[in-house]
Amino acid sequence: MxxxxxxxxxxxxxxxxxxxxxxxxPPELAGRWELPGGKVEAGEAPExxxxxxxxxxxxxxxxxxxxIPGEWPLKAPYVLQVWTARLLPGSDDPKPLxxxxxxxxxxxxxxxxVPWLDQDVAxxxxxxxxxxxxxx
Numbered sequence: 225m226x227x228x229x230x231x232x233x234x235x236x237x238x239x240x241x242x243x244x245x246x247x248x249x250p251p252e253l254a255g256r257w258e259l260p261g262g263k264v265e266a267g268e269a270p271e272x273x274x275x276x277x278x279x280x281x282x283x284x285x286x287x288x289x290x291x292i293p294g295e296w297p298l299k300a301p302y303v304l305q306v307w308t309a310r311l312l313p314g315s316d317d318p319k320p321l322x323x324x325x326x327x328x329x330x331x332x333x334x335x336x337x338v339p340w341l342d343q344d345v346a347x348x349x350x351x352x353x354x355x356x357x358x359x360x
Contacts, residue, residue, distance in 0.1 A: 231298060232261035232274040233306040233344065234284065235351030236318070240356050241329040243318060243350075244338050245281070248325040257338040259306060259347060260324070272305055282318040282327070286311055292350045298343050306347040308354055332356045 236243040236259075245260040247253040248357040262277035264270050270351040278286045288307040311318075320327050328338065335352045 226347065228301045228303050230270055230273075231261060231302050231304050232264055232270050232277065233261040233304055233347060234274055234278055234286070234288075234309045234311050235259055235292065235306055235347070235354070236278070236284075236311070237289075237351075237355060238311055240355065241323045241331050242296055242335060242351055243344075244328050244330055244340075245320065245324040246326040246328075246338070247323060247341070248320075253255060253341060255339040256341045257328075258341045258344045259319075259351070261306075262342075263302075270305060271307065278309070278318075281320075283316055283321050283325065284318050285315040286312055292347060292354070293305065294346070294350065296343055296346055304343060304347060306351065 228313050242255045246257050254258050265271040274288050286309045288309050290308050292306045332355050
């Protein structure tokens with residue numbers, strides 16, 4: 225049995241909005257939108273990986289709030305786990321530093337205005353319910 229590798233995604237919530245990131249690579253994913261994040265390194269806690277990935281990809285300081293229940297299959301052996309997260313006070317605004325060419329803050333009514341990666345849709349749906357409920 226192949227060991228699974230966890231990819232963490234952030235439902236980064238700020239002021240009633242969700243951050244979406246448009247992929248610039250690899251070519252088969254370019255132009256589609258995702259929740260930012262990345263692979264958990266060996267020996268790294270998922271929450272620590274989330275903070276690290278958001279710093280590397282977006283240049284922001286964040287804290288995880290809660291894990292969204294569930295796990296979504298990606299290309300084997302990867303699985304996606306998603307946490308809601310928030311920007312820490314004094315953090316810079318997110319910028320697309322790695323793997324993305326555009327970021328967009330989406331209000332609840334705009335969540336489905338972008339073409340999400342298929343594997344992110346279920347997680348985005350869960351994040352949207354928290355956004356609409358005002359949960360952080």
